[in-house]
Amino acid sequence: MDTTNCDSLAGFSNRDTTNWRVRATTLTQSKNPIRIIVDDLLGKENPQKELISLAQGDPTAYGHLKPSEEAVSAVVRAFSSGNHDGYTASTGSAACRAAIAAAHSHDFCHPLSLHDVYVTAGCSEALEHCIAVLVAPGKNILLPRPGFPLYETICQRHGVVCLFYDLVPGRGWEVDLCSIRRLANTSTAAILINNPSNPCGAVYSRQHLEEIVGISSALKLPVLADEVYAGMTFRKEFVSLAEFSCSVPMFIVGALSKRWLVPGWRLGWVCVHDIQGNLHGSGVRAAINNLCQISLGPSAPIQAAVPAILATDDSVWLSEIMCALNRCTTLSEKRVLNIDGLSIVSPPEGAMYLLVKIDLCAFRGCLTTSHFAESLLSEESVLVLPGECFRAPGFIRVVTTVPESLIQVAWDRIEAFCKRRFKG
Numbered sequence: 001m002d003t004t005n006c007d008s009l010a011g012f013s014n015r016d017t018t019n020w021r022v023r024a025t026t027l028t029q030s031k032n033p034i035r036i037i038v039d040d041l042l043g044k045e046n047p048q049k050e051l052i053s054l055a056q057g058d059p060t061a062y063g064h065l066k067p068s069e070e071a072v073s074a075v076v077r078a079f080s081s082g083n084h085d086g087y088t089a090s091t092g093s094a095a096c097r098a099a100i101a102a103a104h105s106h107d108f109c110h111p112l113s114l115h116d117v118y119v120t121a122g123c124s125e126a127l128e129h130c131i132a133v134l135v136a137p138g139k140n141i142l143l144p145r146p147g148f149p150l151y152e153t154i155c156q157r158h159g160v161v162c163l164f165y166d167l168v169p170g171r172g173w174e175v176d177l178c179s180i181r182r183l184a185n186t187s188t189a190a191i192l193i194n195n196p197s198n199p200c201g202a203v204y205s206r207q208h209l210e211e212i213v214g215i216s217s218a219l220k221l222p223v224l225a226d227e228v229y230a231g232m233t234f235r236k237e238f239v240s241l242a243e244f245s246c247s248v249p250m251f252i253v254g255a256l257s258k259r260w261l262v263p264g265w266r267l268g269w270v271c272v273h274d275i276q277g278n279l280h281g282s283g284v285r286a287a288i289n290n291l292c293q294i295s296l297g298p299s300a301p302i303q304a305a306v307p308a309i310l311a312t313d314d315s316v317w318l319s320e321i322m323c324a325l326n327r328c329t330t331l332s333e334k335r336v337l338n339i340d341g342l343s344i345v346s347p348p349e350g351a352m353y354l355l356v357k358i359d360l361c362a363f364r365g366c367l368t369t370s371h372f373a374e375s376l377l378s379e380e381s382v383l384v385l386p387g388e389c390f391r392a393p394g395f396i397r398v399v400t401t402v403p404e405s406l407i408q409v410a411w412d413r414i415e416a417f418c419k420r421r422f423k424g
Contacts, residue, residue, distance in 0.1 A: 030157040033149040033389045037370065041377055049381035052402075052410045057198065059261045059352060059401045065321060067261045070312040074305035075265070084304040090293040092119025092269075092303055099307035100269050104252065106243050110275045118288050121298045123228040123255035123268040128154045130224050130251045130270060133287040135160045135189040141224075142183055142191040144175070146355070146392035148198045148226070163188070164391065169345040173202035177215050184219050191221050193241060196229040199355055199390045199397040201329075201348020203236040206243075213244040222249040222278075228268075231259050231318065233350035234326040245273035256302075258352070260309065261321065267298040267306065325352055328400040328407055335411040339418050354398045355387070363421040369396055375421070380413035 038055060045051045059065050078084050091097065097114035105111035120126040127150065135141045137159030143151050145164035155162050163183045166176040180191065193212060196203045204212075216223050225241040232238070242252050255268035270288060272279070279285065297303070329347075332354050336342045341362035348354055358369050366372040369386035373396060376382050387395035402410065 027157065030153055032153050034385065037386065037389055038383075041374060041383060044374065044378050045381040045383070046379055049413070051381045051383065052406060052413070053383045054398045054402060054407070054410055055383045055385045057352070057399060058263055059258065060263065061401065062403055062406065064403045065261055065324065065401060068312070068314045068317040070314060071260055071262065071305070071309045074308035074312075075302060078301040078304035084300040086300065088297060088300050088303055090296055091289055092117065092292075092297050093300070096303040096306045099310045100271065103310045104240075104242060104271045106240070109243065109246055109273070112271060112273070116272045118270040118272075118292055119297050119303060120268045120270060120292070121295060122263075122266040123226070123253055123257060124150060125295060126253035126255070126268040126270045127151065127224075127226065129288050129291045130253060131155060131160060132158050132291065133284055134222060134224065134251070139187045139189045140185075141189055142180060142221075144192065144194055144197070146199055146387070146390040146395070148194060149389055151192060161187070167197075167200060167202070172346050172349070173197060173200040174204065174208050175212055177211060180215055180219075184221065188219075188221060190224050191216055192224045192226065194226040195241065196232060196238065196350035198229070198351055199353045199392065200346070201351045201353050201355070202346070203233045203238060203349040205236070206239045209239055209241055209244055213241065213248050217247045222251065225250055225252045227252055227254050229258050229351040230254055232322065232325075232352065234322045234329070235347075235349040238350065242271070242273050246275050249274045249278045256306075256309070259318075265299075265302050267302045325400050328402060328404060329354055331404060331407060332398060332400065332411065335415065339415050340422055340424070341418055352400050354400055355392065355395045356398060357395055360394065362423055363418065364423055366421065369394060372396065376414065376417050380417050382410050382413050
């Protein structure tokens with residue numbers, strides 16, 4: 001290109017060509033609290049001790065928890081066949097969607113069809129699609145507190161106002177239904193329920209789910225249910241909100257990531273339950289379809305493996321995984337009981353997390369749980385997430401996907417730290 005003659009630029013009076021003016025958009029305001037805090041903490045560990053992370057919600061991080069052989073074999077066959085190297089339909093392949101629909105249909109409700117299912121790149125994208133479609137900029141959504149911070153991050157990105165209803169620690173982190181009634185207003189577009197929950201490990205009873213659906217129906221609010229930890233319980237049976245979808249439109253999101261221990265496969269879904277047809281004429285389904293046409297969904301071979309993965313009876317394998325998580329949880333609970341200044345308000349019943357309450361008045365130099373976490377890391381090289389990440393000040397979150405021998409070492413260090421800092 002000949003740039004020697006620039007006289008033609010003189011005619012562009014509306015363009016100042018003196019300086020470059022590249023600026024980021026408002027997307028710079030979208031921040032993930034977990035990543036901000038973790039990025040700030042990393043590099044501050046004690047160089048004399050090997051880092052033990054109790055922070056990352058990745059069940060594969062330490063390598064001792066493996067996906068089932070059947071799931072891996074299904075993916076290998078799909079890749080090796082050479083039949084799944086092209087694009088699928090934007091909303092996912094028909095076989096993948098039909099398998100997800102069958103797995104999430106319930107005998108006492110109208111069964112799902114493949115047209116009720118949208119395949120996404122992980123549960124995060126499923127959540128983002130639903131929030132973007134259901135809640136217009138300036139409107140609000142009801143989110144749990146404590147809760148997974150990505151919800152708030154997605155809302156910020158789309159100009160959605162977050163209103164936080166409380167979870168009651170003394171009642172197994174159940175939803176405070178009164179706070180929902182107080183918060184809901186004419187600008188409220190949906191309520192998000194996370195069950196089993198991150199970071200609390202709560203698993204809601206059938207009765208409590210019925211109460212939640214009852215208030216959602218009374219308020220005419222659709223439910224966005226994050227059930228990515230579905231089936232991952234060890235002290236209580238998991239019940240899906242979809243079982244109560246006869247009167248309330250529900251958007252159930254899930255993924256292979258946690259239950260099947262494959263977060264890197266990045267395959268999630270949205271199941272739309274609308275038995276009464278309350279969504280007819282809303283444009284919601286078309287809008288989700290439009291978003292899927294932009295992202296084009298997850299890997300085609302992974303989609304091709306889904307029917308075999310969901311059809312496999314992996315109950316023995318899953319039981320072994322959940323027993324391992326339960327052992328780690330029980331071990332952690334016992335260790336907490338023997339450390340002054342720490343306590344567990346409500347024992348977890350599922351997922352892979354434990355919320356530990358910190359008596360900040362009992363420890364020197366720990367005005368917040370962020371200070372506690374930073375000091376623990378710098379002295380003992382144990383990384384935990386402070387409750388501020390989850391709007392749960394006064395708590396830390398510990399993951400239970402750590403080998404038992406290693407989490408024993410971690411708790412030895414935490415106990416030593418607490419003894420040194422304890423005011424006594």
